[in-house]
Amino acid sequence: MLSTIIRRLVHMVFVLFGITVLVFLIFFATPGANPAARIAGRGASPATLARVSAEFGLNKPLPVQYALMMKRLFVTGNLTSFVNLGEKVVPQVLHAAPVTLSLVAGAAVIWIAFSVLIGLLAAAFRNTVIDRLLMILTLIGISMPVFWVAEMANLISQGALHRTALFSWVPPLGYIPLSQSPLGWFKALIIPWFTLAILYIGLYARVLRASLIESLQEDYIRTARAKGLSERQVLTRHALRTSLISFVTLFGLDFGVLVGGGALLTEVVFGLQGVGYLTYQALETLDLPMIMATVIYASVFVVLSNAAVDILYALVDPRVRDR
Amino acid sequence: MSAVAEKLAEPLPPPAAGYWATALRKLRRDRAAMAALVVLAVITLLCALAPFYARDVAHADPFQSNLSGTTIVHGRRVEVLAPADNPLHLGIEPIGPTWRFGPYMLGADQQGRDVAARLLYGGRNSLLIAFASAAICLILAALTGLAAGFFGGWTDRIISAVLDVIWAFPVFLLAISLSVVLIAHGVRIGPLLIDASSLSLPILIVGVIYVPYVARPVRGRVIQLRESEFVLASVGLGVPPWRILLIDILPNVVSTLVVFAPLIVALNMLTESALSFLSIGVQPPHASWGTIIGNGEALIYTRPMVAIAPGIAIVLTVLALNILGDGLRDALDPRAKLRN
Numbered sequence: 001m002l003s004t005i006i007r008r009l010v011h012m013v014f015v016l017f018g019i020t021v022l023v024f025l026i027f028f029a030t031p032g033a034n035p036a037a038r039i040a041g042r043g044a045s046p047a048t049l050a051r052v053s054a055e056f057g058l059n060k061p062l063p064v065q066y067a068l069m070m071k072r073l074f075v076t077g078n079l080t081s082f083v084n085l086g087e088k089v090v091p092q093v094l095h096a097a098p099v100t101l102s103l104v105a106g107a108a109v110i111w112i113a114f115s116v117l118i119g120l121l122a123a124a125f126r127n128t129v130i131d132r133l134l135m136i137l138t139l140i141g142i143s144m145p146v147f148w149v150a151e152m153a154n155l156i157s158q159g160a161l162h163r164t165a166l167f168s169w170v171p172p173l174g175y176i177p178l179s180q181s182p183l184g185w186f187k188a189l190i191i192p193w194f195t196l197a198i199l200y201i202g203l204y205a206r207v208l209r210a211s212l213i214e215s216l217q218e219d220y221i222r223t224a225r226a227k228g229l230s231e232r233q234v235l236t237r238h239a240l241r242t243s244l245i246s247f248v249t250l251f252g253l254d255f256g257v258l259v260g261g262g263a264l265l266t267e268v269v270f271g272l273q274g275v276g277y278l279t280y281q282a283l284e285t286l287d288l289p290m291i292m293a294t295v296i297y298a299s300v301f302v303v304l305s306n307a308a309v310d311i312l313y314a315l316v317d318p319r320v321r322d323r
Numbered sequence: 324m325s326a327v328a329e330k331l332a333e334p335l336p337p338p339a340a341g342y343w344a345t346a347l348r349k350l351r352r353d354r355a356a357m358a359a360l361v362v363l364a365v366i367t368l369l370c371a372l373a374p375f376y377a378r379d380v381a382h383a384d385p386f387q388s389n390l391s392g393t394t395i396v397h398g399r400r401v402e403v404l405a406p407a408d409n410p411l412h413l414g415i416e417p418i419g420p421t422w423r424f425g426p427y428m429l430g431a432d433q434q435g436r437d438v439a440a441r442l443l444y445g446g447r448n449s450l451l452i453a454f455a456s457a458a459i460c461l462i463l464a465a466l467t468g469l470a471a472g473f474f475g476g477w478t479d480r481i482i483s484a485v486l487d488v489i490w491a492f493p494v495f496l497l498a499i500s501l502s503v504v505l506i507a508h509g510v511r512i513g514p515l516l517i518d519a520s521s522l523s524l525p526i527l528i529v530g531v532i533y534v535p536y537v538a539r540p541v542r543g544r545v546i547q548l549r550e551s552e553f554v555l556a557s558v559g560l561g562v563p564p565w566r567i568l569l570i571d572i573l574p575n576v577v578s579t580l581v582v583f584a585p586l587i588v589a590l591n592m593l594t595e596s597a598l599s600f601l602s603i604g605v606q607p608p609h610a611s612w613g614t615i616i617g618n619g620e621a622l623i624y625t626r627p628m629v630a631i632a633p634g635i636a637i638v639l640t641v642l643a644l645n646i647l648g649d650g651l652r653d654a655l656d657p658r659a660k661l662r663n
Contacts, residue, residue, distance in 0.1 A: 139642060144637075151630050292500075298493055298496055
């Protein structure tokens with residue numbers, strides 16, 4: 001038990017180290033332009049370049065540069081942008097986090113509810129027209145680029161139909177803090193929530209259906225049927241429970257990735273100033289310290305949440321615990 | 324005649340169909356997969372015909388801005404970029420769709436370029452990048468997965484560790500990091516110089532990021548095969564390892580790769596379009612469906628067709644690829660799962 005958790009934590013530390021090294025190498029050691037020019041942004045003066053070199057220790061060996069970078073990101077938190085002079089990177093990320101959390105948490109509620117519903121329906125009506133139809137719908141859901149869906153949602157809710165009663169309640173694009181107006185928060189986010197959720201509804205419903213149908217072959221399901229339970233009870237009480245295991249793992253992964261900035265495209269098209277939006281703004285100005293910071297924070301968050309899910313698992317599932 | 328002789332006189336039953344022949348037969352019976360194949364073929368053909376469309380139908384160069392041009396709609400000569408229809412005449416309004424098979428069938432973009440012609444040219448790049456990067460991904464994944472699974476030991480440990488790190492990296496952020504560094508300045512490796520606007524950059528970037536998605540299942544399959552009786556038999560007969568790898572293991576891994584191929588192409592197309600939408604994928608003067616959607620964002624309320632059309636093209640292509648992938652999986656390897 002304890003050894004499983006320790007092993008998992010060691011693995012986590014290794015992956016964290018690997019990811020930060022990988023990001024560092026991408027930004028500082030890719031062949032091409034010199035890293036000082038990259039960090040300073042377009043058309044920087046020689047004086048700025050010299051300052052960048054000094055500040056990031058670019059004349060020192062790579063391992064030292066790496067250590068300096070990590071210190072600035074995680075210990076002192078004083079990484080500054082050179083494109084927007086003097087802008088501190090870390091507080092900006094912290095400021096943007098609630099927007100992203102609101103977006104992803106709401107979408108997650110929607111995608112779990114809908115995918116469980118669709119997965120159960122498809123499994124209950126397996127190999128009928130209903131199943132076929134639901135599966136085509138989920139396949140369409142996972143085939144649509146999210147930024148395009150978002151643009152279409154804007155076109156419908158902010159365009160010509162905005163004057164009709166159907167969409168007149170939709171506020172202009174942007175985020176409204178929950179503390180300022182709970183109703184406004186909800187109205188501003190409901191369309192982004194659904195937009196972001198579509199892909200995951202499709203993915204999760206398909207995974208759940210497959211796993212439900214697989215578990216329906218198991219002996220304990222035959223026992224449940226033999227006891228005289230109704231098909232609905234068999235499906236929701238017995239089959240669903242075991243199928244939720246793979247579901248929860250997936251959820252841990254995807255939730256982490258989205259909070260870490262995977263919701264970037266949705267944030268950009270809906271003008272929600274979250275963590276992904278910060279990355280996007282930094283992309284526009286090629287503000288590398290900013291991009292690097294958001295990328296590293298995101299991956300750290302993803303790795304931590306994965307480890308948390310795995311450890312929770314070990315606590316819950318004896319098969320994992322005693323391995 | 325004895326019973327044995329009678330049995331011998333009977334015509335032999337036809338030889339059992341091979342694995343691939345059976346799979347092909349199953350796939351042919353799968354109407355959805357066949358329809359998807361037809362859709363893909365039609366889309367590819369249309370995109371291949373882009374130069375003819377631009378020359379003979381649109382009569383325009385889809386990469387040349389046409390700021391002061393005119394065209395004839397319903398017998399009247401109109402400007403391609405008219406002043407916007409607001410009280411101050413601020414800004415411009417490109418011509419809308421004419422819905423006729425001719426110039427500006429789907430309208431023009433901000434620079435007066437024919438959207439329909441750009442759609443076909445963009446499709447060429449989208450398809451090229453999606454397929455080429457899928458080929459890179461599958462080859463790299465096959466090599467790493469085979470090496471890790473077959474040799475085991477330290478080879479496996481090192482490869483698996485690297486794959487684990489890439490795996491834990493949010494895929495989209497990895498793509499963004501690589502793109503922003505490479506596309507801003509181009510790449511210079513020794514004598515090899517890749518220009519920043521070259522299509523090979525998005526191909527390479529998209530090709531690399533999904534390698535762990537495929538390599539991990541391949542590795543698992545190889546480990547499973549290595550323990551199987553027919554491989555043990557080969558080992559016992561003293562067959563050299565490279566022969567076992569090529570003759571016993573590789574053919575069994577190919578089916579896994581074939582099942583993943585369309586799904587990876589679909590995933591790559593979505594990734595490329597997202598990167599291009601963020602202007603860190605395909606660089607001008609090239610276009611792809613993603614860049615056209617990006618261009619259409621500014622026109623979304625006045626000329627929505629600029630963004631709608633390439634989006635529909637992506638959805639159709641990716642949907643067809645996913646349906647084909649489902650069909651292949653059912654025919655070849657019903658238990659195969661991507662991202663495992």
